[in-house]
Amino acid sequence: MLFLVPLFKNFLKGKTPNSIHQQTIKTLSGKPISLGDFKGKKLLIVNTASKCGFTPQYKALQTLHDRFSEKGLVILAFPCNDFGNQEPGNEKNISEFCEVNFGLSFPLMEKLHVKGPDQHSLYKWLCTKKRNGVLSSRVVWNFQKYLIDERGFLVDVLAPWKSPLDKAIVKWLSS
Secondary structure, X not given: OOOHHHHHHHHHOOOOOOOHHHOEEEEOOOOEEEHHHHOOOEEEEEEEOOOXXXXXXXXXXXXXXXXXHHHOEEEEEEEOOOOOOOOOOOHHHHHHHHHHHHOOOOOEEOOOOOOOOOOOHHHHHHHOXXXXXXXXXXXXXXXXXXXXXXXXXXXEEEOOOOOOOOHHHXXXXXX
């Protein structure tokens, strides 16, 4: 919760960062969704890949979804091919892989870029302190996790090697 201190300081200076609720994304099938639809819910945003050493985290993400979705958790998983060509598939391939291998019941979002010149606006917001009001970061690999509070503000960033069931995430969701 240390990341809330910069947010509070900015608020005191009269600088209110934009919430993530102003962003629009698409589902894997291309349906647009406003993140404003998730006001009042905690978001876990993660970039994913089917051929990554961290791919088994899909199972932990499903466990987290099963345990906390009724308490207001929404998992937004974005397939990404920015690291080692580990998500070369199209939407159909990705969907089938996740269903067959992990039985995912939370929706997959559009395949996008999390870094570089084609970085999606959502990840520009997640990675830029000037936009999110809390901290700057860079996505270092697949399965990096961003925690967003019910008001649409960044709370924390967890490294790809941290499990979705990490005690910091579970504690945050339980509060």
